[in-house]
Amino acid sequence: MVTFYDLGIGSSLVRALNREGITEPFEVQCEVIPDALLGRDVCCRAPTGSGKTLAFGLPMLARMTQAESKRPTALILTPTRELAEQIRKVLNPLAKSIDLETLSVYGGTSYGKQFRALENGVDILVACPGRLLDLLGRNALSLNDVEIVVIDEADRMADMGFMKPVSKILEACGKDRQTVLFSATLDDEVAVLIKKYLKKPVHIGVGAKEISIDSxxxxxxxxxxxxxxxxxxxxxxxxxxxxxxxxxxxxxxxxxxxxxxxxxxxxxxxxxxxxxxxxxxxxxxxxxxxxxxxxxxxxxxxxxxxxxxxxxxxxxxxxxxxxxxxxxxxxxxxxxxxxxxxxxxxxxxxxxxxxxxxxxxxxxxxxxxxxxxxxxxxxxxxPNIDNISQKKSAPRAHSFEWKNQRKGKSANQKRPEKNGSRNSRKRGGNRPEKERPWEKNKRYNSKKKANASSSDKSGKKNKKYFGNRPQKEDAPKHQRRNRKGRRSRTENKQQNQ
Missing domain, CATH: 3.40.50.300 (P-loop containing nucleotide triphosphate hydrolases)
Structure with a gap:
């Protein structure tokens, strides 16, 4: 089993790691720490959650020197405030064990505390690009003494449009610095950044080239x-x-x-x-x-x-x-x-x-x-549509038997049959014959005649209504009112004459 001692980490840092409950290195730490301790530029492709913070943090703590006021010697660039604060919390107990100070700077916080901390002296500065450029513009610090620069989540910075600010920050740092870059992908703008600012970097790849979602x-x-x-x-x-x-x-x-x-x-x-x-x-x-x-x-x-x-x-x-x-x-x-x-x-x-x-x-x-x-x-x-390699004995995905298996019922239970359903012929059932249109009309007319004959036997006459008013059946045709309740034209002519 490989230990942090085997990777070249000092005893004081190893004891601090043990106090934090960290005893065994992850894969990315085993790959990055030896080259980073030698001062080489490192370009590492690794997914989030793989232990990157200690992979660049331990070599940084082992190699860096103490800083003067307003002149940090190590810089870590992150895309978000949450990630900056997370990195600071991981490195802070390790840095205190060897008398080093850490500070995280990002937007949304007061300038006063950051000015005072930089005045007192900060060894490791964890920063978001926007606030760091703002502090540089206010002459709150200088990056000329920076010996190690870490760019974390470089692909995320590219997505957020931070490539130009990151380039300005790298140009403001010392020329003899060591640069370590971590990214989930190493293409497009990240590749341009590597080519321009890293000197003969050691390329390390951990895990799949893309984020794995298999687990x-x-x-x-x-x-x-x-x-x-x-x-x-x-x-x-x-x-x-x-x-x-x-x-x-x-x-x-x-x-x-x-x-x-x-x-x-x-x-x-x-x-x-x-x-x-x-x-x-x-x-x-x-x-x-x-x-x-x-x-x-x-x-x-x-x-x-x-x-x-x-x-x-x-x-x-x-x-x-x-x-x-x-x-x-x-x-x-x-x-x-x-x-x-x-x-x-x-x-x-x-x-x-x-x-x-x-x-x-x-x-x-x-x-x-x-x-x-x-x-x-x-x-x-x-249930995967693309998965063709299924056993013949197993029920087809999303079939009735498959659903019964998932519910804990017997897979051999048959689907309840309904007469007249769409597939009733296949199951031996008889589909009811559909009524033809002329048969429907014939049935309707016969029912109408039956109603008429029943009214004649009862002695009641069927009254005809035109509009809202009842009409007398024995009245002459010319005296009957139309649907709007008006008299016909012939009746009006007779009255006018």
């Missing part, structure tokens, strides 16, 4: 607009810790109120909250005080929360890439999870496109929380 169960349920919240509450009560994704801030707030009405403790997370509110929401969810985190796509990347057993797509994601990153919040570090998508009828075409991009094919089924829990989480046992 999670995918379910697509047909729902209407009104019943999604109640269904989500039932799922949370059944599965426990759950992340629910909405498309808009307004949707997050609305679903949060409805969840509270269902007597569920929930936390909401979106871009409209200040940093204190966002930190409080994440802390409540991580500590188990709230069982469901309702969020926009701001939490879909880089947030590592253990024990998330279910992800709900309350609103469909924009594309297949967003679906993968949302779903990646569950089934982390070798665990299994369930991904449930609520699909309205008008959204099925867009969800079909997302399924095609992701590489899965699932049917739209009716919601059934109990049946979902009974089914095995193995992806091979799910």
């Amino acid at each position: 999670m169960k995918h379910v697509f349920w047909k729902t209407d607009r009104g019943g999604k919240t109640t269904l989500s509450a039932n799922i949370v009560k059944r599965y426990g810790r759950t992340i629910l994704f909405c498309r808009t801030r307004r949707g997050v707030e609305q679903v949060g109120k409805q969840m509270k009405a269902e007597r569920l403790d929930c936390s909401t997370l979106h871009g409209g909250l200040n940093q204190r509110q966002r930190d409080a929401a994440m802390a409540r969810f991580k500590n188990g005080k709230s069982s469901v985190l309702i969020a926009t796509d701001v939490a879909a990347r880089g947030i590592d929360i253990e024990g998330v057993s279910c992800v709900i797509h309350f609103d469909p994601p924009e594309n297949g890439k967003a679906y993968k990153h949302r779903s990646g919040r569950t089934a982390r570090a070798g665990e299994r999870g369930v991904v449930i998508s609520f699909v309205q009828k008008s959204q099925q075409r867009a969800v079909n496109r997302i399924q095609k991009e992701v590489g899965i094919k699932r049917r739209y089924t009716e919601p059934n929380v109990e049946a979902l829990e009974e089914q095995e989480s193995d992806r091979k046992d799910e």
Whole structure:
């Protein structure tokens, strides 16, 4: 078994890791730490949740020197505030064990605390590009002494339009720096950044080239607009810790109120909250005080929360890439999870496109929380249209026998036959003959004649009504009134004469 000692980490850091309960390195740490300790530039493709923070944090702590006031010696760039705060919390106890200071800077927080911390001296600076450029413009710090730069979630930065700010920051750093880059994908703008700013980098790939969704169960349920919240509450009560994704801030707030009405403790997370509110929401969810985190796509990347057993797509994601990153919040570090998508009828075409991009094919089924829990989480046992290699003895997916098996009934139970149904001929039944149009008219006329004969026998005359007034049958034709209750033209002429 490989240990952190074997990888070249010092005894003080190893003791600090043991105090945190970390004893064995992950795969990405075994691959990155030796080259990073030698001072080489590293370009690593690794999925989120694979242990990247310690992979670049431990070599950084081992190699860096103490900083002067306003002149940090190590810089970590992240796309979101949540990821910056998460990295700081992981590295802070390790840095304190060797007398180093860490600071995270991002928008939505006061400048005063950041100015004072930089004045006192910060060794490791974890920053979002926007706030860091703002501090550079205010002459609050200098990056000339930076020895190590880490760019985390580079593909996410490209998606958010941070490539130009990142380039400005790299040009402001020292020329002899070590640059370490982590990304889920290494194409497009990320490849340009690697070519321009990394010097003969060591390329390392960990895991699949694309985000793996094989370890999670995918379910697509047909729902209407009104019943999604109640269904989500039932799922949370059944599965426990759950992340629910909405498309808009307004949707997050609305679903949060409805969840509270269902007597569920929930936390909401979106871009409209200040940093204190966002930190409080994440802390409540991580500590188990709230069982469901309702969020926009701001939490879909880089947030590592253990024990998330279910992800709900309350609103469909924009594309297949967003679906993968949302779903990646569950089934982390070798665990299994369930991904449930609520699909309205008008959204099925867009969800079909997302399924095609992701590489899965699932049917739209009716919601059934109990049946979902009974089914095995193995992806091979799910009803897959593309899976042709099925045993001949097994019932066909979504057949009547298959449904009986899922419900725990006997698969040999036959479907109840109904006479007159569409397939009654195949089962030996006789389809009732359809009445022909002329036979229908004949039946109607005979019934009419029967009613007329019964009225003659009773001695009552059938009165004819023109409009709203009754007419006398024995009156001359020219004196009868028309449908509007007026007299005929002949009667009017006779009166005028």
